[in-house]
Amino acid sequence: MKFQKLVTSALLVAGTASVLAVAPVSVNAATIPASAVKNKASLTKEGYVMRILNDKDATPIYVGKANYNKLFKNVTLAKGAKTISLKNVQKIKFRVEKVLDVKGRVAGAPAYLVASKDKKYSSWTTQSGLQYYYLNSKSMQGVTKPLKRIANRLNTSLKKANNKRDFNAAMKAAKKLRGSQRDFVLRSLNQLKKDGSMNVEGKNLLLFGL
Structure with a gap:
């Protein structure tokens, strides 16, 4: 349990x-x-x-x-x-x-x-x-779909071409969001870019639930 x-x-x-x-x-x-x-x-x-x-x-x-x-x-x-x-x-x-x-x-x-x-x-x-909170909302689909593709791969390093491509797609979709949601998602994605991988435990709230 x-x-x-x-x-x-x-x-x-x-x-x-x-x-x-x-x-x-x-x-x-x-x-x-x-x-x-x-x-x-x-x-x-x-x-x-x-x-x-x-x-x-x-x-x-x-x-x-x-x-x-x-x-x-x-x-x-x-x-x-x-x-x-x-x-x-x-x-x-x-x-x-x-x-x-x-x-x-x-x-x-x-x-x-x-x-x-x-x-x-x-x-x-x-x-x-x-x-x-908004991970599964309609407005977030353009962000979450490519992030989930990265998360489901054995190697989640953003140095890999396919992961980098999906990350850029998520970033592009995030820029279309509005208000505080846009600020939070962009800040989280920039943190992910800085970390370079999804395998950094417990530091990025956007990735919780993925």
């Missing part, structure tokens, strides 16, 4: 049981020390542009600002904490608040604390549980 993978991911990321210790009290959660958390300002600054995917194995969506504040310190909350069905938050935009990642980790994957603008809904999840 994704929830189990999230906790496992957090433990693997830490590389030691002492980093994410299980509290012996009723919270029974994996406590997050400051040393294990990276506040990646670049992701937070992108704003409320993410959706938590509606998946039967997804991590719980907690309700209430009090629970959000607790999630800032714990990967999971006490049993009985108020949650909401994923189908009820599909029209709500989320922002990355924190990233749980350990420098030099040898296994696992980053975990992300995401929350709605009013902090009413929040959750710790992995990249596989998130997606750019």
Whole structure:
């Protein structure tokens, strides 16, 4: 299950049981020390542009600002904490608040604390549980189709001719977008160009869900 993978991911990321210790009290959660958390300002600054995917194995969506504040310190909350069905938050935009990642980790994957603008809904999840809010919209088709072709190849380096061609097609389509969506997509594509490949984990929100 994704929830189990999230906790496992957090433990693997830490590389030691002492980093994410299980509290012996009723919270029974994996406590997050400051040393294990990276506040990646670049992701937070992108704003409320993410959706938590509606998946039967997804991590719980907690309700209430009090629970959000607790999630800032714990990967999971006490049993009985108020949650909401994923189908009820599909029209709500989320922002990355924190990233749980350990420098030099040898296994696992980053975990992300995401929350709605009013902090009413929040959750710790992995990249596989998130997606750019407009990724599947009609206006984005010209961008997502060529990006998906790149993502489905074994080698996603933009130095390869076919990948470079598809990247340029995505960039051309992105320039036709409008407003904040155009700004976000172009910024994300420029970051992809700088990285040179899609194999850069967890740094580009546009690529979440691809």
